[in-house]
Amino acid sequence: MDTRRLFRISATALAAAGLLVSGCSAGGSPSEASASDSSSSSSGSGSAGPAALKRYYEQKLTWRGCGVPDFQCATMKAPLDYTKPGGTEIDLAVARKKATGPGKRLGSLMVNPGGPGGSAVGYLQAYAGIGYPAPVRAQYDMVAIDPRGVARSEPVECLSGKEMDAYTQVDQTPDDQAEVTKLTESFKKFAQGCERRSGTVLPHVSTVEAARDMDVFRAVLGDRKLSYVGASYGTFLGATYAELFPKRTGRLVLDGAMDPSLPARELNRDQTAGFETAFRSFAEDCVKQADCPLGRKSPADVSNRMKAFFAKLDARPVPAGGDRELTESLATTGVIAAMYDESAWPQLREALAGAMDGDGAALLALADSYYERESDGTYANLMFANSAVNCLDLPPSFTGPDEVTKALPSFEQASPVFGRGLAWAALNCTYWPTEATGAPHRIEAKGAAPIVVVGTTRDPATPYKWARSLADQLSSGTLLTYNGDGHTAYGRGSDCIDTAINAYLLEGTPPARGKTCS
Template sequence: METRRLLRTSGTLTAAAALLLSACTAQDGSAPPNPAGGNVDRGVDRVLEPLSAEIPGSLRPYYDQELDWRDCGPEGFQCADLTVPLDYEAPDAADDIEVAVVRARATDDGEPTGSLLVNPGGPGGSAVDFVQNFAGVGLPADVRAAYDIVGMDPRGVSRSEPVECLTDEEMDAHTQTDVTPDDAAETAALKEANDAFAAGCADDAGELLGHVSTVEAARDLDVLREVLGDEKLTYLGYSYGTFLGATYAGLFPSRSGRLVLDGAMDPSLPAEKLNRDQTAGFDTAFTAFAEDCAEQSDCPLGDDPEAAGATLASLLADIDEKPLPTGGDRELTESLATTGVISAMYTEQYWPRLRQALTDARDGDGAGLLALSDSYYERAPDGSYGNLMYANAAVNCIDQPAAFDGAEAAEAAVPDFEKASPVFGRNFAYSALICTDWPVEPTGRAHRIEAEGADPILVVGTTRDPATPYVWAEGLAAQLDSATLLTFDGDGHTAYGRGDTCVDGTVNSYLLEGTVPDDGKRC
């Protein structure tokens, strides 16, 4: 069963949520027209207000700390632990926590330009892993020469006080839960699974569960920026990482430097709209896959792209009726099969693998789709899970009120979701119930982020991005006072670092020289 999350290409994880915060002000209502050309009347008018530019005295010890760097991993990486308050509003009344930091030093022999902080998304993706496995060695050489590449696992994620909710065996059962209930018994089973998940998170995380918001993670970023000695934050965020970066700009516009927000999400949208938009995004990606598949000799969905959705739906219905063997202890259920298909929508590099997996499933073998599903959930071959899905729910559910107050509301929304995607609509509507009975109240709400006074910000959107639909990039670029939108006409999730010379060259020029592309530039 999916919670709402977004993945990044190149095998690294990212995902999305929506933000909110007690510092939001203004009234509800429709957002002003979007000059970037997106839909109007999509979000709310309340605005994230900046914090004081002066660092409070109660927080000064955190900003003045020195990191104790140690060698870690191959390639000369250095790791450290940053101490931050559990509760920024009452730093003396609660325990401190430690968040994990890694850096790859600038490869140029001279003095580095500064630090480039990166986040791969999620929420729940590990920035430490991202730096060690990709950004620290795979970003363009000129960027790595100029900057120390730095990653911080946000609070609740991976090495930073990770939230753990279920045993591996319990998580196996959770992922098999039917997310498209056909009757009262299946609806009750879904609620029971969600309740057990939430209770496990509360039992494990305790007080931390109420302090894993994006706002608090952004405040941690500001502490790290100061400790690293950077006057302004230079930042590269993918997917949910764009929400984290935009939140930073909204809270600290005067300390925001060159920010690249790739695979952007729109913070002004309430949870139901975010989920419905993402449903449509995956439908767009599936349409692109179906059109490509129809041109291949081995397409298991036939040679008519318009019939591909119905063919897939029929296969999933058959699997719902009779799960498929996989050659192991687990069967392929409808929920796992759907997750496998969804995981392959993040990058066209997975399309050949999905064609083979669907062919095998049609022939009675579910191993291929199960492997795709396992990669989505970060399930290792030994059956262990990372904490990505736990952190994903914890952050999403604290950042914004739940999309629906119960199964009846989700069922009522199914027609709208199925209009967005006949194949995935029902699944996405019911998946949104994960936050409905969350054990802590959300501390945020949907809001616009304007970041008035910030340096120029570069927002990047991909036209057929499944997880962060292009309209979200348009929406964020329209909100941010100093943003420019760079459009990549392509498939898959996010754009920078995938080898497109136009996108990579434009972003490199911005990071290295501060050159902002012409508004409306397309690659």
């Protein structure tokens, strides 16, 4: 299992990524960067950047077809290091689908599915550009930018497919010193691979830098203010933008919200509790189903049987087709993958039944989808970019294995099912080759227009209390609550949620304070 503080959007909105939390900085603190808000020059595209960045803010994009009908793609330039805008440049992939009408065009609506590491361009083409409510697509140009280091934007690379296969199978619930050593060595090898293959870009993939890229894109598109829907980690990206550029912040929806004020260890522990909440909900449903492979005695018994099965796999993996096996770590990842959307629960029950009967192929397929592993054994760069951004945005959760051991009781209290593995998984940034440039801090974004923060009460990856906290921190934040299961809420079947968000995006009217949907 390897969640790595990964936050992914629901499978119903694409199995694209969707994920993480962090701090800030890299290339200047947020307060320093926000100076560009007031000292900007203007151009034909509205608010531009400081003089040193003028060439980027005033660049003209060459739009072209990109293989998907009605979508256009382009490449945007940005400085690799915003403190040295005259130096090395980075190429960023952007895409758009123009407003379809009728109705007044409201400008561009930028989207991001989270991650970090999720392709916003892929998300736009596969879901947002065709699946967002028709009135929104009618009045907004739907646009996206792959964040630096992600997918089409000079992607971070770390391991080969075979190396990644080995990495995902390493035991993340070590029982002795030999297994602890093997786990730490796998983290070191991963980090060394990232440095060897992507050393130039690695120090410059922070959330702050990605938010600055978003502002360049906003200006190039000709928008005076940014309108944006961010899911999961995308909420941290959007909140960071509002912190950096409050006067340029338009209609922001932050769905499945992060809490930027928390240190990495607390974030990991909170998310561990979130997955326990989601699994408990699954267990309560499972005992009502005739095909529940974990018994129908009680939800508590389901949890105990799940733990027992993981322990059995730890001792003896089961075949999963070809030369692959279902290990404890991969099985746990498969179960976690199904927690993001309650519509996946029937699939999980079937996969667990097969694995418990000696065929791990279906549960392994769930893990593969989480890691974005292709059938040919190659991997998308999701997990590479995820670690690269996370480890730059916040100091690591632990300084070494001894600290993990001391923290195990609190993680296991947060989740008897997942706690041990998630605690050890949080060790990955300890060995990162690039020192963190961000730190936990409150985001207030004083002077920003109203911002809508959406929280789901039984969200596994971004616990509801994070949404409450972010809405309280933001000086113009309004909390919209979805009382339900799954990760994120917009576009997942709640007419109440969708109506409230659509009204905000189209009319600028945020939901009433305290509004709850179910």
